[in-house]
Amino acid sequence: MLNNNIILLFILISLNIIFITVGYILGKINKFSHNSTDNQYKPQSFISKQKNNNDTKTQSSIIDIDDTKVVVAIKTDGIEKKYSVLGNTQTSNEDISQSVNKLKNMKG
């Protein structure tokens, strides 16, 4: 009887370990096969984003803390320039007004 209980216990513990291991492996496979573009996020065009910035923000029921990195002041004073010109300037004979008007008409 005692032997049966020990065997049963051994089987239960082994099954537990097997299921946890299988679950872990399946989780890893699922993570690696998950394509990071294959999500519900549809990219918003630059122009739509600018228009939507003027809309009133909808209230979220989820309370979240803002843990984005803070941009501390980047001081560039104390730097002494030792050159006269920085960068190469060139002019291109291109007129973008047609492209701009086309895009404006498409976006409404």
Place this chain on the structure above:
Amino acid sequence: MSKGLDVGTSYIVLSKENNGNIEYKDFRDAFYIIKPTTPVATAMIEKGLAGKVFIKDSDGSFILLGQDAIEKAIERNDNAKRPMYRGVVSAKEKDAKRILAFILKEVVGTASEPGEKLVFCVPGQPIDQEDDDFDIGYHEDVIKTVLGECGYDARPINEAEALAYSELSEDDYTGVAISCGAGMTNVCVMLNGEPTVVFSTTKSGDWIDRMAAVATGETDSVVQAEKESGQFVIGKPNENPILSAVSSYYERLIDYTTKNLSVALANHPLLPKFKDSLNVVIAGGTSLAKGYPETFHIKLKQNGFPLPIKQVKHSSDPLHSVSKGCLIASKVL
């Protein structure tokens, strides 16, 4: 008046309209620090740097900028540093942020009027790496802060979306735009002016430099200089061992990029059903190598690209087209 700004890992390019034309100002995004050890050394170093583009910092060190930084690094068998890595500024690199801020302010100058609109590009989220240091939001905030100090109302745009605005006008803003930069390759599939799929990969020009440098025992800066000489064709053998390595790694990079592109788009739930075949437009410094668009086209077909391709076009101005796209976006605001 408004401006466009390509904040690239290798080049920073400002664009603005000037009497109906576009005026570009570009600068190499690199720096090299020389710390003199004695006052005599300080005087000698400063004399030796005459004619170069450099600055003197408050701690007495000399910082060469741009192409001069790369040339000095090569001279010393060293690597020039970059303010950005893989398309974004690192929160951990204090020196890098400061130099980037300085270069940006010098390139963009002060706004012609307070609140002048300036659109700058940012990379898309990469699909091939997870790195806590890669923080697009932080990168955006740093650039906005720096440009804000110059009086601009700065807005970010995805790099490949900007390229699409620049190059897909004749295609009614429908097609695929691929920006092959130094740090990253950015992709945008656009339909009638709306980006539908946007992503990036973290292997691009710098990866080629790094791998070829390891293969040949040279520094990254030396490899980069040889690569930019353009004396090679992708996939063709070359007597120069550095260029031979570069040519091989280019093939691997294009294979990797087209595979990722094909996998990312195949069965994508947001991918539109295009009725006509599409133009794929390529730009960026990494795409300047001879044979790039042709090899890209071949690899797209080999790797099962899921969209019908009309043509793989190379931008007529691969180094400036992203900046031009930012300028167009700034005009539409």
